[in-house]
Amino acid sequence: MAVLLKQLAAASGYSINTVSRALRDKDDVSPETKKKIRALAAELGYVNNSVAKSLRTGKTNTIGVISADSSNPFFAEVIMGIENAARASGYHILLTNTEESTEREREAISVLLGKQVDGLLLMPVLQQHNNGHYIKSLDVPYIIVGRWLPGLEDHSVMSDEYEKAKEVVLYFLKNGHTDILHLAGPSCVSSSVDRLRGYRDAYAEAHMPIQEELIIETKGHLEDGYHEVSALIRNERKISAIFAFNDLVAVGALRALKESGLKVPKEVEVIGFDDLNFSKYLHLSLSSVSIPKKTLGTLAFKTLLDHIENPEAPYTKKTVASRIVFRETTLEQEP
Amino acid sequence: MAVLLKQLAAASGYSINTVSRALRDKDDVSPETKKKIRALAAELGYVNNSVAKSLRTGKTNTIGVISADSSNPFFAEVIMGIENAARASGYHILLTNTEESTEREREAISVLLGKQVDGLLLMPVLQQHNNGHYIKSLDVPYIIVGRWLPGLEDHSVMSDEYEKAKEVVLYFLKNGHTDILHLAGPSCVSSSVDRLRGYRDAYAEAHMPIQEELIIETKGHLEDGYHEVSALIRNERKISAIFAFNDLVAVGALRALKESGLKVPKEVEVIGFDDLNFSKYLHLSLSSVSIPKKTLGTLAFKTLLDHIENPEAPYTKKTVASRIVFRETTLEQEP
DNA sequence: TGCCATAATATTAACGTTAATGTTAAATCC
DNA sequence: GGATTTAACATTAACGTTAATATTATGGCA
Incomplete structure (x- = not known):
């Protein structure tokens, strides 16, 4: 079925090895031979078997x-x-x-x-x-x-996630926010750890007490942001800023805020992470940490x-x- | 470096073939032998070389x-x-x-x-x-x-794209829209062709004249929806409904509508395609054709x-x- | 002229595996 | 008890390629 070096060799009269070397443009094959063999390979539709090649070369x-x-x-x-x-x-x-x-x-x-x-x-x-x-x-x-x-x-x-996370939260703190919700990512992901550390260190640097209940672990999905924020609002937990683990969570959160009638950014500021392609085209374009x-x-x-x-x-x-x-x-x- | 069947054979005293057959659970190897060989393989961290296997088996x-x-x-x-x-x-x-x-x-x-x-x-x-x-x-x-x-x-x-595209446009037409913008996808993609055909056939079925300038080909990206709709609005082209090739284009379009102050869905209705995960969490959750x-x-x-x-x-x-x-x-x- | 270098090719072996045969000894059968 | 089956293994060949090692003819040179 498939065309092999063997067929090219038989059809051209050269040995398998010469055919192989011709196709790989080795310099101990004469130019005319190369030309002939290449033409034949193209004609018969030869495709190098990478599996065999890999076995032989170890690559x-x-x-x-x-x-x-x-x-x-x-x-x-x-x-x-x-x-x-x-x-x-x-x-x-x-x-x-x-x-x-x-x-x-x-x-x-x-x-x-x-x-x-x-x-x-x-x-x-x-x-x-x-x-x-x-x-x-x-x-x-x-x-x-x-x-x-x-x-x-x-x-x-x-990317420099820790630094940027801290910067985000410091921005919030500097602007007088005290109830900054962190919708954290899964604790089994190093990004979550870094971004959470940024959150904590920003509070420490500002000499502000952390409210542990404002750190909520999520799986980093759209629905997580939506459900967690909806629940907080239902429970009348005051929040004035949200630092989301990623833009997906942020989008879910924004939706929950909208449904509850809270105005963004006046009543609640939101910053996400990753800066997904769609983030800047959202109804409220999303502030985010842009990772290339x-x-x-x-x-x-x-x-x-x-x-x-x-x-x-x-x-x-x-x-x-x-x-x-x-x-x-x-x-x-x-x- | 890597452990091979050869090593397992040498270490166990069996032949390469027996080792191979033992590991593949073939039934002409005694249970005790299998157990011994498997233990050895696990101990030495043997990993089957799929490249060699593929060459031999053709899979x-x-x-x-x-x-x-x-x-x-x-x-x-x-x-x-x-x-x-x-x-x-x-x-x-x-x-x-x-x-x-x-x-x-x-x-x-x-x-x-x-x-x-x-x-x-x-x-x-x-x-x-x-x-x-x-x-x-x-x-x-x-x-x-x-x-x-x-x-x-x-x-x-x-998926049944043509049918759904037609249905979308018929929905618009039935609601009295006459200026339905179709932000089409690239003409080199069959989905675009099908969705556009749905648009055309809906007009035909409703005995309405198509305004060719309301069919705009895009690359199917966020920015396309944004720029095309922004341009139309700048040119004061009246549109009251948008059928977007996909949700990305729709999101871009929604953003342009928002910037121009047009109310969705009152002044402009929008339907996208694909129903991306985030679509239902948008500020205005996006109507779309949901493809599983x-x-x-x-x-x-x-x-x-x-x-x-x-x-x-x-x-x-x-x-x-x-x-x-x-x-x-x-x-x-x-x- | 005879020797050596070289260009161009061929032959052989190898990569690590699995499939197809071989071999051996014990078990089974009548 | 000898032939036959069978269980359990070993040996050999093959997959398609490339690398290492021949081989052969040609030309250059002293």
Whole structure:
């Protein structure tokens, strides 16, 4: 069915090896021979069998991407950046999702290793029994994207989330807010930890007491923001500012605020995180911490590629700068 | 570095083949032997080399997914459905994006075939010189997801877009709208064609004249909806209803309407397409045609798997039902 | 002229696995 | 008790490619 080197060899009269070398443009094949063989390959529609090639060369030109949830717009964007960069360098990506389960994560790593990926891009779960130890023992290059794992910080490519989270909350505190709701993300995600730490440290820096009940852990979904804020309002809990784990949660929160008649930003200011594409087109354009998602993906791939090509090189943590974008859900607004 | 069957054989005293058969639970290996070999494999951390296995068996348990833009929330959702279903069946996906370029599409197909994928899931570009002919000549199973290509309709798994588009526009017409803007998608995408056809046929069925200048082709992005509607309003073009190619365009359009002070839905009704996750949480929850995106992905994979396992089976077009969800951007609203 | 370098090709082996055969000894049968 | 089956393993070959190592003819040079 498929055309093989063997057929090209038979049809051209050359040996399999010469055909192989001709197609790979090696310089001990004469130009005329190359031309003949190439024409024949094109004519018969020869496609190199990468599986055989990979077995022989020990390279698959494939990397594994282990994401938590590729349907989340943030990850979708990052993955797009990864895929673009990978394709530009002749690599392909094997994509798999863990839904924040350490078990699935371990399983995914193992399967991808079996598939002989040249490297791994991970968005790992941060938990008591996380896969840090297992990951540390890997002997393929790997980069942790947009997250971190204790002891493996040097493998991370991420943004300056802690700093920006703190800045956001300091902005609120400076403006006199005392009841700042933090709709936190899942505690098993390092981003949640960093953003929450930013919240806490801002309060500390302002010498303000934290109201623990204003820190609510969510799964980072639209409905979480909606339900949590609705519940708070039902219970007549006063809040005047919301720092959301991400824009999805923020959008849900905004909806709940609207339904309750609370005016944004006058009565409640809201700032999200990630700055998703749609955020600036919302009815009230959403103030958010803008992370260059595609850049993050691209940088992660390039960094991984560096380590694939140069396995001895030491890892160093890389950071891409994010910035707070003040839009219509805050009193302060950019021009 | 990596542990091979060879090592397990040497360490256990059995032959490579027996080790292989033991690990694959073949029944001409004694239970005790299996137990011993499995314990050894676990102890040494043996991972089966899928590349070698694939070369030998002719199966990779991998499918290629060729999407236009995996960062588009619609595709991201569909791809998530695909990936989940694939993983559940022991398959993995190689994801690549074409950005609606026929050339990249062809390139992607060829590379993935070289990687010996067991099947292909395509979201192909519909153009004068599309890859229909090339695709038709493939000898791996393939399914076209959410789109169609002329002559290959039987390979499609999609939703009933034409019918729903028509229904949307008929709803507008029935309510007395005469100036219904259609923010169409790219003409090289079959969905755009179907949705536009629905628009036209609704007008025809209502015996109303179409105003061609109210059909505006876009790329289906947020900013397109925003800019096109802003421009129309600047030019004082009267519109009282908008049928958007997708929810992204609709969100952009809503933003433009809000900026111009036009009231939705009183002065302008808006209906989108796809029903993205966030649509129902928007300030004005968006009326839209709800496509079960994950289901679409799941069904596409399952259908592909059927054809992988049963290559002789004839292809038949499959459809998942979508439904119009009336929310706050239309006068009619569901309870 | 004879020797050596070189260009161009061929031959052989290897990647790690699984499938197809072989082998051996114990168990079964009449 | 000898032939036959069967359980449990081993040996060999193969998947399609590339790398390492021959081989052959040609030309240059002393």
